[in-house]
Amino acid sequence: MAQNYYITTPIYYVNDRPHIGHIYTTILADVFARSHRLLGDDVFFLTGTDEHGQKVQDAAEARGLEPIQHADEMVVQFQEIWKDLDISNDEFIRTTEARHTSVVSEVLSDLYDRGEIYVGEYEGWYCKHCERFWTKKDLVEGNCPNPDCQRPVSVISEKNYFFRMGKRRDWLIDHIRKNENFILPASRRNEVLGFLDGPLGDLCISRSRKRLSWGIPLPFDEDYVTYVWFDALLNYVSGVGYRRDDAFEKWWPASLHLIGKDIVTTHCVYWPTMLEAMGLPLPKSILAHGWWTQGGEKVSKSKGGAIDPRPLIEKIGLDAFRTVLLREMIIGADAGYSEERLVARYHSDLANDLGNLHYRTLSMIEKFLGGKVPKPGPGGSLQEKAESLKKDCRSLVESYSFNDLLDRVFDLVREGNRVIDREQPWRLAREEKTEELERVLYGVAEAVRIAFLYLSPLQPTTAAKARSTLGLDGTWGKLDEEGKWGGLRAGSEVRIGKPLFPRLEPGD
Numbered sequence: 001m002a003q004n005y006y007i008t009t010p011i012y013y014v015n016d017r018p019h020i021g022h023i024y025t026t027i028l029a030d031v032f033a034r035s036h037r038l039l040g041d042d043v044f045f046l047t048g049t050d051e052h053g054q055k056v057q058d059a060a061e062a063r064g065l066e067p068i069q070h071a072d073e074m075v076v077q078f079q080e081i082w083k084d085l086d087i088s089n090d091e092f093i094r095t096t097e098a099r100h101t102s103v104v105s106e107v108l109s110d111l112y113d114r115g116e117i118y119v120g121e122y123e124g125w126y127c128k129h130c131e132r133f134w135t136k137k138d139l140v141e142g143n144c145p146n147p148d149c150q151r152p153v154s155v156i157s158e159k160n161y162f163f164r165m166g167k168r169r170d171w172l173i174d175h176i177r178k179n180e181n182f183i184l185p186a187s188r189r190n191e192v193l194g195f196l197d198g199p200l201g202d203l204c205i206s207r208s209r210k211r212l213s214w215g216i217p218l219p220f221d222e223d224y225v226t227y228v229w230f231d232a233l234l235n236y237v238s239g240v241g242y243r244r245d246d247a248f249e250k251w252w253p254a255s256l257h258l259i260g261k262d263i264v265t266t267h268c269v270y271w272p273t274m275l276e277a278m279g280l281p282l283p284k285s286i287l288a289h290g291w292w293t294q295g296g297e298k299v300s301k302s303k304g305g306a307i308d309p310r311p312l313i314e315k316i317g318l319d320a321f322r323t324v325l326l327r328e329m330i331i332g333a334d335a336g337y338s339e340e341r342l343v344a345r346y347h348s349d350l351a352n353d354l355g356n357l358h359y360r361t362l363s364m365i366e367k368f369l370g371g372k373v374p375k376p377g378p379g380g381s382l383q384e385k386a387e388s389l390k391k392d393c394r395s396l397v398e399s400y401s402f403n404d405l406l407d408r409v410f411d412l413v414r415e416g417n418r419v420i421d422r423e424q425p426w427r428l429a430r431e432e433k434t435e436e437l438e439r440v441l442y443g444v445a446e447a448v449r450i451a452f453l454y455l456s457p458l459q460p461t462t463a464a465k466a467r468s469t470l471g472l473d474g475t476w477g478k479l480d481e482e483g484k485w486g487g488l489r490a491g492s493e494v495r496i497g498k499p500l501f502p503r504l505e506p507g508d
């Protein structure tokens with residue numbers, strides 16, 4: 001049954017340059033969004049940028065610009081790369097936009113009026129780089145415990161504002177226990193439950209303007225701005241019109257917040273308690289994926305290990321890149337980033353298996369059947385695999401078992417190649433066994449169509465092209481219709497064109 005599906009990526013810090021971490025998260029979210037569209041769901045896909053905070057203020061100052069001028073320049077690189085990578089987001093939200101900042105102010109006023117935010121004295125060890133306070137026991141050798149930072153911290157005691165997070169601890173534990181799919185995968189769920197085993201304090205949500213002015217002012221105290229996370233997390237509701245638009249009722253609660261595993265606490269502890277205080281239901285799922293690693297370390301810009309995938313995309317094509325990237329990481333686990341491995345995957349799955357099946361099937365239809373799709377016949381093992389894929393597709397997509405879904409699509413592809421090797425259409429042609437020849441070639445051509453149907457969320461352009469080579473138009477319909485065996489029309493003309501996934505030659 002068709003449903004509403006609202007998916008978000010984290011909003012990326014506008015000071016960063018887009019790297020493989022952002023790219024993987026966003027392509028994965030795009031594939032989820034497109035898969036739900038294929039299932040016939042009504043989809044809203046939100047991404048954006050987090051634009052407040054110390055690092056933006058510092059970077060702007062260093063360049064002699066106003067923070068907003070700096071952000072206006074930096075945001076373009078995210079907006080452009082998502083276009084380049086064929087990301088189908090419905091909206092792009094910036095936390096400096098009035099539609100967001102006004103919602104943050106209203107939420108703060110409301111929580112303050114209801115006593116959910118109170119003023120208190122705060123003493124803590126403050127890391128300027130991370131813009132957060134630590135307790136003494138958090139510190140590692142007296143320094144910031146964030147492994148990507150490890151900078152010196154300073155003791156600060158001052159008046160601040162606090163959100164009553166701590167009293168919601170038992171309620172949150174209960175919610176996580178009762179809702180198995182709230183935090184995925186299970187390893188992250190256990191990690192959050194472990195974290196909640198200890199005491200949960202209230203959340204300091206203010207930053208003194210003396211140190212940081214680039215933020216959303218607290219509506220009840222102009223000497224303070226809002227803590228960036230409290231501001232940023234609210235994008236998930238402001239981005240779909242919270243307090244502004246009836247559309248909010250349609251999209252909230254979100255179906256999925258897709259995140260990296262480094263921001264689990266903010267999303268699985270801060271955010272749910274904020275929503276509870278606001279009287280809003282919680283998102284259905286928060287899925288944390290793993291990291292791309294190199295030599296066992298997270299690939300991230302702060303460690304200087306930024307990876308630019310553009311040369312690889314130029315080499316193998318965007319759709320192939322999207323496909324091999326998703327094939328090489330099991331959702332939730334870490335994976336080593338290696339261009340050689342991605343290229344090897346390109347050759348095995350795409351050039352050898354899928355590209356070869358597509359090319360030789362169409363060549364044989366051209367050579368033995370005058371280029372016309374034969375009449376449909378029983379599809380044997382190919383039809384069985386296609387039908388079970390159709391039956392299971394929704395549950396595989398909804399359980400985020402995307403790697404299993406892809407395994408089964410490529411199993412169908414390999415079965416197509418096995419059928420050709422076994423049935424030897426060239427022999428059937430020579431022996432003039434026309435009926436058998438037509439049955440075999442219809443079956444493998446139909447398997448090609450169905451493989452590209454399921455790959456269309458990963459390969460929007462290539463799958464459309466593949467569809468048109470099979471004598472159909474280049475527009476995929478919904479799974480209900482397209483997933484049925486027998487979609488190729490007898491008598492329509494195939495158009496081979498160039499191989500969709502050419503093998504790379506040494507030196508390419």
Ligand SMILES: [Zn+2]
Nearest residue numbers: 127130144149
């Ligand atoms: Zn730090």
